[in-house]
Amino acid sequence: MPEVVDHFIQHHDLQEVRNKQREILDAYRRDISKHTTPMESMRIGQVLQSLPSLLARENKKFIYNVLKKGARAAEYELAIQWLMDAGLVHKVSRVKELQMPVKFYEDLSAFKLFLLDGGLLGCMTEAPASQMLVGDNVFKEFKGAFTEQFVLQQLVAQGFSPYYWS
Structure with a gap:
């Protein structure tokens, strides 16, 4: 999020960074409700809000039953x-075999969802912003969620379409 990074460089205030991140997330929620029906908006919101808890699990595979019994x-x-088309999440499919071409072995029913930005994910977890920057605690906590998020962002930025195997 260039605006958030720029704000941090100028002000060096982590609380203000969190406020900017909250503003961005609130703007996304407003846009969702503006461009979808109330039922779609509710479901999109449920998916979005589930990401921190899903990613903090040992098995990060997306499980619909977590959204609602x-x-x-x-x-x-x-x-x-809708979230993928809006660029708010990245879907990472599981592959059944480690063979080439990978796309041939894609399991369309098993996938992980990641937020577009690790800073916004941190904001959604309500973890203190300082925890994200000091030491390596953030990579030890949350069962590797931030590590996977970081790696995903780097791969996507380089033009790769990541998969996972299990």
């Missing part, structure tokens, strides 16, 4: 697609 893919696949 009895939830099914059919209810939420449009919400996920």
Whole structure:
């Protein structure tokens, strides 16, 4: 988030950085409700809000039942697609075999979702901003969520389409 980084460089105030990140997340939520039906907006919001807890799990595979008891893919696949089309999340599919071409072995039913930015993910977790910058605690906590988020962002920035294998 260039605006947030620029603000930190100018002011060196981590609380202000968090405030800027909250403003960005609030703007995303307003845009979602402006461009979707109330039902779509609710489902998109549920998916978005679930990301920190899903990524903090040992098994980071996206599980619809976490969103709502009895939830099914059919209810939420449009919400996920909307978030992907808006560039707010990255979908990382699982591959069944470590063979080339990888796309041939993609398991379309198993995937992980990552937020577009690690700083915004940190804001959504409500972890103190200082915890994100001091030491390596952030990489030890949350079961590797921030490590995977960081690696994903770097791969995507280099033009790669990441997959995972398990």
